Amino acid sequence: xxxxxxxxxxxxxxxxxxxxxxxxxxxxxxxxxxxxxxxxxxxxxxxxxxxxxxxxxxxxxxxxxxxxxxxxxxxxxxxxxxxxxxxxxxxxxxxxxxxxxxxxxxxxxxxxxxxxxxxxxxxxxxxxxxxxxxxxxxxxxxxxxxxxxxxxxxxxxxxxxxxxxxxxxxxxxxxxxxxxxxxxxxxxxxxxxxxxxxxxxxxxxxxxxxxxxxxxxxxxxxxxxxxxxxxxxxxxxxxxxxxxxxxxxxxxxxxxxxxxxxxxxxxxxxxxxxxx
Numbered sequence: 635x636x637x638x639x640x641x642x643x644x645x646x647x648x649x650x651x652x653x654x655x656x657x658x659x660x661x662x663x664x665x666x667x668x669x670x671x672x673x674x675x676x677x678x679x680x681x682x683x684x685x686x687x688x689x690x691x692x693x694x695x696x697x698x699x700x701x702x703x704x705x706x707x708x709x710x711x712x713x714x715x716x717x718x719x720x721x722x723x724x725x726x727x728x729x730x731x732x733x734x735x736x737x738x739x740x741x742x743x744x745x746x747x748x749x750x751x752x753x754x755x756x757x758x759x760x761x762x763x764x765x766x767x768x769x770x771x772x773x774x775x776x777x778x779x780x781x782x783x784x785x786x787x788x789x790x791x792x793x794x795x796x797x798x799x800x801x802x803x804x805x806x807x808x809x810x811x812x813x814x815x816x817x818x819x820x821x822x823x824x825x826x827x828x829x830x831x832x833x834x835x836x837x838x839x840x841x842x843x844x845x846x847x848x849x850x851x852x853x854x855x856x857x858x859x860x861x862x863x864x865x866x867x868x869x870x871x872x873x874x875x876x877x878x879x880x881x882x883x884x885x886x887x888x889x890x891x892x893x894x895x896x897x898x899x900x901x902x903x904x905x906x907x908x909x910x
Contacts, residue, residue, distance in 0.1 A: 663677060664676060664677035664698070664699075665677070665900055665901060665902055665903070667898050667899070667900045668704070669896070669898055671703045671704045671705050671707075672701075672703060672709060672710065672892070672896065672898065673701070673702055673703070673704055674699070674700075674701050674890055674898050674900050675699055675700045675701075675702075676697075676698070676699040676888060676900045676902055677697070677698040677699060677902075678695065678696070678697055678698075678885055678886060678902045678904065679695070679696040679697075679904075680693050680694070680695055680696075680870060680885065680904055680906070681693065681694045681696070682909075683905075683906060683907055684872070684906070684907045684908070684909040685870055685871055685872040685906050685907075685908070685909055686871050686872065686908070686909050687871060687872055687873075687874060687908045687909075688871055689871060690722065690723065690724045690869035690870050690871045691866075691869060691870070691871065691909075692857060692866030692868065692869055693723075693855075693866070693868050693869060693870045694853065694854065694855035694868065695853070695854040695855070695868055696852070696853055696854075697852045697853075697854065698851065698852075699850075700849060701890070709892075710892040710893050710894065710896060711892065711893050712837060712890060712891070712892055713836070713837055713891050713892060713893055714834070714835065714836050714837060714889075714891035715834070715835050715837070715888065715889070715890060715891070716832060716833070716834045716835075716888070716889040716891070717818075717832065717833040717834075717886055717887070717888050717889075718823065718828075718829035718831070718832050718886060718887045718888075718889075719829060719830065719831040719832070719833070719885075719886050720828060720829060720830065720870070720873075720883060720884055720885055720886065721823075721826075721827070721828065721829060721830030721831075722830075722870055722871045722872075722873045722883070723830070723831070723868075723869065723870040723871075723885075724830075724831075724869045724870070725820065725831060725867060725868065725869075726865055726866060726867055726868075726869055727782055727798060727867060728860060728865065729858070729859075729860025729861065729865060730753065730755075730782050730856070730858055730860070730865070730867060731750075731752040731753045731782070732753055732782055732783055732784045732798075733749070733750035733753040733781040733782065733783045733784075733801060734783060734784060734786055735783065735786060735801060735815055735817065736786070737749040737750050738750055738781065738801060738803050738813075738815060739803070739813060739814065739815040740813050741803070741805070741813055742805055742811065742813065743776075743777040743779065743803075743805045746779060746781075746803050746805070746813075747779070750781050753781045753782045753783065754779055754780065754781055754782075754856065755780050755781065755782050755800070755854060755855075755856040755867045755868070756779070756780030756852060756853060756854040756855065756856070757777075757778065757779050757780065757852075757853060758777075758778040758850055758851045758852035758853060759775060759776070759777060759778055759850065759851050760775065760776055760777075760778050760804055760806075760849065760850045760851075761773060761774070761775045761849050761850075762774050762775070762806075774806050774808040774809070775806065775808075776804055776805050776806030776807070777804070777805050778802065778803070778804050778850060778852060779802075779803045780800055780801070780802055780803075780852070780854065781800070781801040781803060782798075782800065782856075782867065783798070783799045783800060783801040783817070784796040784797065784798060784799065785797045785798075785799050785817070785819070797819070797820070798820050799817050799818060799819055799820060800817070800818040800820065800833065801815050801816070801817055801818075802815065802816045802817075802818065802835075803815050804816075816835050816837065817835060818833040818834060818835045819833070819834045819835070820832075820833055821834070828884050829884075829886075829887065854867075854868055855867075855868060856868065870906075872906035872907060872908050872909070873906075874906070874907075874908050878908075879907055879908045880905065880906070880907050880908070881905070881906055881907075881908075882903060882904070882905050883903065883904065883905075883906065884901055884902070884903055885902045885903065885904040886901075886902045887899060887900065887901045887902065888900045888902070
């Protein structure tokens with residue numbers, strides 16, 4: 635349901651598109667990184683607060699953030715987003731249904747849910763500002779869904795294997811019905827460093843013509859059953875050293891790549907307590 639035409643959606647903030655963003659600049663406990671006039675604000679919350687010391691347990695993740703310019707001008711366009719997750723966190727998709735991009739693009743929220751509802755792992759909303767030629771900007775909003783997916787192989791490709799991905803589906807009805815999907819590749823990070831998994835998305839050129847998202851609210855949470863066993867897509871442990879019951883750790887790091895080679899790295903730190 636992609637619209638043709640010259641309409642463009644411009645945000646007062648750039649698209650954090652999908653996995654990291656949301657409402658508001660003044661976020662208590664948020665991480666703020668600024669380079670010259672460009673400012674990125676990110677807030678992440680994990681529940682429950684008490685977690686096992688070593689064995690990852692089910693969690694829910696709430697994400698918020700904002701991109702803006704201190705002089706209130708339009709920020710540079712975001713071209714790539716890389717998110718690194720702490721090695722004590724784990725994405726578990728065994729036995730969870732998957733979705734393919736041709737099932738949800740183009741599609742309304744209702745159609746995407748009817749086709750891939752069993753693969754949803756997150757949901758939220760987005761807000762943006764529309765600019766049409768010769769008209770004043772006006773706001774729009776829509777639904778955001780995150781799906782557990784598999785990448786597709788090109789027709790006739792040899793040796794191609796589909797790989798796990800996360801699909802971020804955005805749909806709006808104003809000023810016309812339109813949708814797009816951003817694919818986040820998932821790959822493990824080898825070694826004993828701070829981070830164990832990376833999510834990466836290259837924003838397609840088509841997204842630039844659709845526009846910029848102003849803000850997003852996102853909740854990542856999914857429990858399901860696999861052969862009678864309770865599982866969760868999102869899991870984490872509390873990496874407190876032996877003898878301590880509380881820890882402060884790097885939950886994630888988001889690398890924002892903008893046009894003209896500009897990049898901002900935003901670490902997200904959180905506290906946790908060891909569950910008895």
